[in-house]
Amino acid sequence: MSVDVLFYHLLHQPLESALPKLLLKCLERDWKVVVQTGTPERCAALDAHLWTFSGDSFLPHGTREDGYAELQPVYLTDGPDNPNGAEVRFLIDRATPPPLQGYQRAVYMFDGNDPDALADARALWKTVKAEGFNLTYWQQTDSGGWERKA
Template identity: 70%
Template sequence: MSAEALFYHLQHQPLEAMLPGLLMKCLDRDWRVVVQTGSPERCAALDAHLWTFADDAFLPHGTAADGHAEDQPIFLTAAGDNPNRATVRFLVDRAQPPPLAGYERVVYVFDGRDPEAVAEARLRWKEAKEQGFTVTYWQQGENGGWERKA
């Protein structure tokens, strides 16, 4: 099985609304995940959000500030590191991808209202295909659900 690159096109809801659901699906499958953000400030904001996004749900995660990175099922970072030995890497907020060899899944989440983010996603799509990833494109529907478009 070849590695997958999945592109999630945000249109109707922000990252904060959809990221917890995708991360929960990863945990349900016992996948270790690293989420790379575009800046340290954004990393801190997502960290805080993932602790409080729902009263009835819990997403175990951490950052470098928490220590014990190798024990975290979900690790948030603004860098290209992978201290928890994740096989799934999320790239959000136009984060610059590190070398992606060794990941089973790479998930690009981009804002469809930002023309620069859309142009960058097209470039990442081309790079992923050149690197041998099986690529899929998912577009956000009005209700927040995902429709596979390619």
């Protein structure tokens, strides 16, 4: 089975607003998810944020420190691990992708207002395309939704 690799170009809302919505969609589909951050500090900050991002809901998730990694519907890490057997891998903060075989989807989210992040996303697009993955590119709309561009 080929992996679908989705690029999400953040323009108008920060990752902290966009990511929880996408994670909730994955959980609605009964997909386990692993979110790979660029640093341990970002992983800890995201962990705190996902408990409080909304006044009326939260995202069930865990980290290595929480234990029971295999039971977490959303697992946060700063490394290549996948202890919950996730079907979907999110890569944020310019995290280095591990091998993507074995996932149904890989989602690379990048800040379009950061020239370095944009350059990294373009380079990763070329690499992933050359490896033969199915690619789609989504650009954030003014309202925070997504429009497919490629």
